Amino acid sequence: xxxxxxxxxxxxxxxxxxxxxxxxxxxxxxxxxxxxxxxxxxxxxxxxxxxxxxxxxxxxxxxxxxxxxxxxxxxxxxxxxxxxxxxxxxxxxxxxxxxxxxxxxxxxxxxxxxxxxxxxxxxxxxxxxxxxxxxxxxxxxxxxxxxxxxxxxxxxxxxxxxxxxxxxxxxxxxxxxxxxxxxxxxxxxxxxxxxxxxxxxxxxxxxxxxxxxxxxxxxxxxxxxxxxxxxxxxxxxxxxxxxxxxxxxxxxxxxxxxxxxxxxxxxxxxxxxxxxxxxxxxxxxxxxxxxxxxxxxxxxxxxxxxxxxxxxxxxxxxxxxxxxxxxxxxxxxxxxxxxxxxxxxxxxxxxxxxxxxxxxxxxxxxxxxxxxxxxxxxxxxxxxxx
Numbered sequence: 001x002x003x004x005x006x007x008x009x010x011x012x013x014x015x016x017x018x019x020x021x022x023x024x025x026x027x028x029x030x031x032x033x034x035x036x037x038x039x040x041x042x043x044x045x046x047x048x049x050x051x052x053x054x055x056x057x058x059x060x061x062x063x064x065x066x067x068x069x070x071x072x073x074x075x076x077x078x079x080x081x082x083x084x085x086x087x088x089x090x091x092x093x094x095x096x097x098x099x100x101x102x103x104x105x106x107x108x109x110x111x112x113x114x115x116x117x118x119x120x121x122x123x124x125x126x127x128x129x130x131x132x133x134x135x136x137x138x139x140x141x142x143x144x145x146x147x148x149x150x151x152x153x154x155x156x157x158x159x160x161x162x163x164x165x166x167x168x169x170x171x172x173x174x175x176x177x178x179x180x181x182x183x184x185x186x187x188x189x190x191x192x193x194x195x196x197x198x199x200x201x202x203x204x205x206x207x208x209x210x211x212x213x214x215x216x217x218x219x220x221x222x223x224x225x226x227x228x229x230x231x232x233x234x235x236x237x238x239x240x241x242x243x244x245x246x247x248x249x250x251x252x253x254x255x256x257x258x259x260x261x262x263x264x265x266x267x268x269x270x271x272x273x274x275x276x277x278x279x280x281x282x283x284x285x286x287x288x289x290x291x292x293x294x295x296x297x298x299x300x301x302x303x304x305x306x307x308x309x310x311x312x313x314x315x316x317x318x319x320x321x322x323x324x325x326x327x328x329x330x331x332x333x334x335x336x337x338x339x340x341x342x343x344x345x346x347x348x349x350x351x352x353x354x355x356x357x358x359x360x361x362x363x364x365x366x367x368x369x370x371x372x373x374x375x376x377x378x379x380x381x382x383x384x385x386x
Contacts, residue, residue: 035158042072213239
């Protein structure tokens, strides 16, 4: 039974380490606040929005950008990436409805060349038009499913200007209304914070870097110094790759959590979340079989073994094993609670983290199988060979 007691003790020790020594990742912070020292003159900003088949969300997303209370010059460039739904007509309606002083411009994305991820090719071409027609010291890269609260851009630029940051990124609030969303979206955010603790990301002395691709403000000069979008043209996890390039080139970055800026993307069933995760999970593991084995073993050890010890207590009858299992489950639930509150989900959902981790383990395995079967990462009808 010594080996079983050791197996039961390991998750407890790991959770103590994560709570005390993993940069406080579980605090669900920092948050973007109002600037303490607004710029003397608000600099120009150009927004680039790639859009491919986004008819369900783009109307609200563009309206939120047009409605920004930003005091400086603002131009919005929308790249239609060969959409097959009403996306293009909705973009044109937004252009027509834009008030004086708010420039909204549409550019058609050229055919996708080999070696480029579709989104990054659209961003690249949006930036080319922005540089030619709307040059600005700051660039906001945002998705066509993000609804920005009216003060979001002002706070982003205020943060970048006051602290001389080259990249400011927000993980926006994700929708948590359906049962699958409540079950799997808070763990998605929790695991992201665990992989990339925000305080470590924001520390210039640390190598770790990350960003959330739905909302990224960049200094145009810093993007040029990092090699431009072309330097990460084939990346699937493009936001993290971009942050790494900026930080590696000497730039200062900041990643935080949004309060009111939110994603409009709805996942009413498991299938949508499954597709989202399986698109990138194996890329996160660099398509390595050994890393996949380590990841699945780690999920089982840290999240599932404590529950197994509790469930099997009537059979093993060891109170010490029961206590260790309960202790680990309590610590993981406490660590998960701030993220659950951030997403405005009821606290009993903290107890579902072990079950959610099992589903994420299955999605990670499915991602590895999918990548190997297709010879690359598939998304919106395209496969990026790797």
